[in-house]
Amino acid sequence: MAGSEQSEAQEELLFIFENGDKYTNPTEVKMSQFILPCHANHRGELSVGQLLKWMDTIACLSAERHANCPCVTASMDDIDFEYTLRVGQVVNIKAKVNRAFTTSLEVGTYFRFVGINIICEDPLSGKQWKVCNAFATFVAKGEGPGKVQLKSIVPRTPEEKIEYSIAVERRRMRLLHLETIKDLVSSSTIQKEPDFEESQHVVPAEKTRVETVELVLPPHANHQRNTFGGQIMAWMESAATISASRFCKEHPVLKTIEMFHFRGPSQVGDRITLKAIVNNAFKKSFEVGVCAEAYHQEGWERKTHINSAFMTFVVLDKDGQLSTFPCVKPEPGDGERRYREASARKKIRLDRKYIISCKQTEVPLSVPWDPSNQVYLSYNNISALKTLAAKQNWVLSCTRKKAKLFTLEEDQLLFFKAEMTVSVNIKQVFLLLSDMSRRHEWDTHYQKFKLIQKVDEDDVIYHVISPSVNKAGNFQDFVLLASRRVPCADGDPYLIALRSVSLPAAPPTEGLDRGEIPCAGFKLCQKGEACTNIAYYIQATPQVLPYLTRDITGLSSDVCKIVEACNEFLEQNKDTVHPLGSVTLGGT
Template sequence: MLLSGDSPDGATSAARRDCTALASGYEMGEVQMCHTVFPWHSNHCGELSAGQLLTWIDTTACLAAERHAGMACVTASVDDIQIEETARVGQQICIKAKVNRAFNTSMEVGIKVAVEDSLTNSQKHVCTAFSTYVAKPAGTKKVNLKPVRLQTPQDHLEYSLAAERRRVRLYHEDAYDNLMEDGSLLYDAVLESDHNKVSTDSTCVESIELVLPPHANHQGNTFGGQIMAWMETVANISASRLCHTHAILKSVDMFKFRGPSTVGDRLVFRAIVNNTFQKSVEVGVRVEAYNCEEWTKGKPRHINSAFLIYQALDAKNQYITFPRVKACTEDSIRRFRGAIARRKIRVARKYILSSVPEKPISHPWDKGNQAYLSYNNIAALTFLAARNGWELNSKMYNVKVFTHEENDTLSIRVDMQVKIQASQAYLLLSDLGLRPHWDVHYLSCEVVETAGVDDKIFYITCPPIKQKRSTDFVVLMSRRYPCKNGDPYVIAVRSVTLASCPPSVKFLRGEVQCAGFLIYSTGRDECQVSYLNQLTSGIMPYIEENLTGWSNSIEETASSCIKFLETAKIYTTLL
């Protein structure tokens, strides 16, 4: 939706002077808009307010959509937004929007936002966003949007990914419903034993806005960017009440517009904290609209809902850890569980749909560096396991799945309780040649080079998932006995390159950054087996449906591993 005035607070003219849509030199469906951040765009910290940023993003994206469609367009939804940088007063915000793909009546617009500092001549990436717009022709004219003209390899990539993102949007609610049926989304033992949980009652915020002509677009509907800005305001207040300091918007979990509102409507905004996750908090916002008649009868229209994720800094400029929240009432339990489900989907979307190409992570294997690679292999797995902030993702009777997100890297940890001695599990799991017996993701696994008793290089083949070709890996497996009582047995895996195993046209070569097993003795004939994997693009397709709630492949593979170990333990006794 197109904004009729950039600033409803009386600064419209000044804002317009510093906002330029650069049409020349750009393809149809592509727009660039630049703004100088003035004090009236900022919060009390002198930083660009998140609400103003959302307003500008929606304005620029709508201009791109309307330029491609040749008619008025309205915002249907805005995908997850990850905000990486902030802008301060005096700096410039540069927003580029381009239609990635047009469907029948809707289109996806990709938006990239950067902050520029003219004093230092530097530029930093603020965020990337994807919005869906629907063309609204005048009268009864039918819409059949023209296709996007693809010129560069990046155009083709975004065109292809747009279809995948659309598939995820269409199945978002089904994925959410599937996750909500999973009872493990409620509590875990750690949460149950936490006596410092806090109530979210005090974080409930309600606000009302009267839609005036400056808040409307050229069609008379409330400007979508303005609604998003108002939503961010109440959500920020809610999050700040929990942390007792200024909250910083870090990401948005999809704005979805369910219906229009017009000039004269009363918009009621309600926000409340749903759940906390270590150093972040989710706030839910619901928007209802009333016209004069509806206002009297108390019959609102639900026009928008969104979930915003905030963080906060302490006096030392470190992110604070939020307290865990209570879920006592039926409504608070629903919101508590819903936040966990959305986080699972959000994490999966972020990493599965990322278009950022990965750098090669495999190191050449030779006699000169084998000691270093072996040490690095063991150390990387040990450090990964020791990280704080693992979040429970799902649990079964004897299997728990955790996720960890840090610096744009997603990791999983699967804890399995097994009735077998730790030393026996160690021997069985370190023989990767046995893995095809219990892991359906392994077609074959064979030793191609030995570098001592505890270091071997394996060649692994895996079945195709989405791609037409199967995937293969060349990995270094390093294993270690415990140094002292209480230490785990370690089996670490990472990719290497080997001259005798070059990539083949028959297989798509995958890479493993850090993976393996830590085995802890918990009794005479019992142990805990923890499997960890720092996910890469080569691994992600095999667990994608699990992360989005469409399958239980991780849990099923873990159960198969447990069954294999408990069945095979009799044979290790004879070794």
Template sequence: MCHTVYPWHCDHRGELSAGQPLMWIDTTACLAAERHAGVSCVTASVDDIQIEQTARVGQHVCIKAKVNRPFNTSMEVGIKVEIEDPSKEGQKHVCTAFSTYVTKPVGSTKVYLKPVRLQSSQDHLEYSLAAERRRIRLYHQDAYNNLMEDGSVLYDIEWEKDNNKVLSDSTRVESIELVLPPHANHQGNTFGGQIMAWMENVANISASRLCRTHATLKSVDMFKFRGPSTVGDRLLFRAIVNNTFQKSVEVGVRVEAFNCEEWTLAKGRHINSAFLIYQAMNSKGEYIPFPRIKASTKDSIRRFQGAIARRKIRVARKYMFLPKLEKPISHPWQKSNQAYLSYNNIAKLTVLAANDGWELSSTLPNIRIFTFEDRDILSIKVEMQVRVQPKQAYYLLSDLGLRPNWDMHYLSCEVLETAGEDDKIFHITCPPVKQS
């Protein structure tokens, strides 16, 4: 599917509004799903959207979608969005997304999907990865619950001392939309892409209230479709900022549908949920930090902690499927460069430790864990408070071989080669990482 970006598709800056490509993405993906299934399909979820470029007036948006893998009555559809400028050669990648569609039963009979025909090595790769992504989707709620229950996303009372914090309730946005015939798809249900566009609109307003400038959608954690709505329904959208992470913010959106009777009784149906990530730029094109959020109620603390848990899952997912870099991020050790490597390691670690961008990721009794993300490199810093004599602490820390005696994450630490008086090469074994 290809579209030309016109002024009515754009915001005040002449950039394509984020809701518009979400509508085009859902339409294209639905066409691909129904072509494979041969029957009507409905959107179950849309996730893993990372937006890298923004289209402008006059540019062309090209969207490609194909079924990566069917699973009985559901399937994963991969979507690739690119933009091209008529005055320039080539295309620029905008985003990649993955949608899950479910076949609609014919009467009372379920429609089971036929397998896809794999023709290229890329098809085989996407087919395999689709199974992994499905496993992650199915495990997502369990992983989220585990993180919330193990106490690693506690609300740190130290944050309350920040005088620049903003009450999360001040970012609350509510909006009502009446579903009209133009908003319905060819099946008579509210078009999924339209709902996503409305959700993005209220989420954008919520994020903008916090940063006092225009926020830009950077990624979508997940759009989850819980139930249908039809023409005549009133849709109530609620958006609120859950948490901020230095230069990004997570906004949660909830959608409830009401028919006329439900509207009178104020008993809605929860049909959609989403978590969207925004950033904001200053006049120089630099990303600006967001104010901290103060969680003042039990519900806001739950959302605050939930945002941290979801961010951990996003980071883990991102680095799990990160493509191999063209160049190594480390240099092989050799006798000829050991002095340079030693200096470089110490210098880089010192600068890294002193960086102001460390974010508190989780807290445990006497332990605080921080993360720092720079491009595609994730660094982790752990601070632990212990009661021990300075002499004993120096003795334990000065010899890496003693670390298994006090660090539960080290099973063994053996010297492979002595590179110099103060430099050694160690072989370290660690236990399996706890899955949560």
């Protein structure tokens, strides 16, 4: 384990109030468990099912600490397991509530998002390392049929404010995930089925089918007599592992779990039927689908589909290298659908990892855009802007009339922020600044914005042309994804985020120097009935920096002039009826 990993795992970030008191998040819950043989599999490694039980337990405790009432598991987000844990090691789990949301009126419950961080500790050496982290959604359940009125989360530390803000984007991804899968399956961008008749290495999917049943006993239930979500997830993991073993004829290693989504409850006395089957194989990994159905004791003929999940397994040979797998021949009908959906999930998973893992100090910074990753690119676009806006230690560089310019140097990166307040309604400011086709009216750094593709109501891709910094140089162009968000709740800002993407419809053009912007955008905050605070952020790149540092003072006076021009543009158009239409608050 690298030293940086150890120090990262051991680091405890403290927030200290002005009076010197140390801050502790009131919803934070910590758990340490010594891994015993009863928690392990035949290889002496911690059972993933046992880990899921511990994760669900501590997340529920954190949720109930804030709700002051019982909570039940609604879902558990994707989990990537970075390391395996062994008997004799210690698992340290920490959970806290990031944000509370109300659902739509039709549902009538309250959602809670809990961040779970898992660190493994070797008690003999004192070394620590990150195992995984996850986000769980819980529903608060009161004693009566009415709603539970939950108090809001008040983030205090910079880290909490970022998580509080980004929780909205994670919620958006959850809601769009199934739609993304369906769109991708119906498209031609995923792999086509191979000719199974000609392939010599094929395993029929039906040979991997597993069906087992569990009786829900009192030790499996919580204080409401509902089955622990962690227990159901553990049973599902066990069934999936058996199916995986039948396919690979080895002892598989679970690497990734797609989201667990609880569709209904089960109680003591119910029979839980678990069904698992290998959906598809991808040379070095394969996916197992598993579902859980509850047969209720008051009528054994009545069943409820309570959960589904998809788990990706690998097999390591004696040298620790990934083994290669044969093809899977799906069952006709639903098996073929699951086969295609597994390919779609793999593509989305790889796209998401690539988007999130891209380092902003490496080139190219832009990520290829296509329908399979549009949700995650939009999420990354907004999240990057929120993270940049939450950074501390901005240094005021200059003030001119209404404009203030700030700089920030961090990890060999340079950021700029321009801030001003305008006497224009925030919704009108949002609509005017969202229309990138008019940006050239106030920003001389942009000569032309051409709409390439309207992805949806909130995401648009533009081709941008900027004039040369000097007369001898070429003009520059950028391909930018513009993502906008209205507030999810009162007090949240309006956001317009920009980042570079690559698109086949907009290849590099001869005579233009292609530039890249990793992160830029506007954060708008309401300061009154008709008063808006505008903050514009941008991360400097070699292509952007010359526009900002043309003179000997380090920051060009052009930036101040552009901010003033923006203010004038907004004032002149504050009563204009905008073609983008009205703006309303997002769903809660």
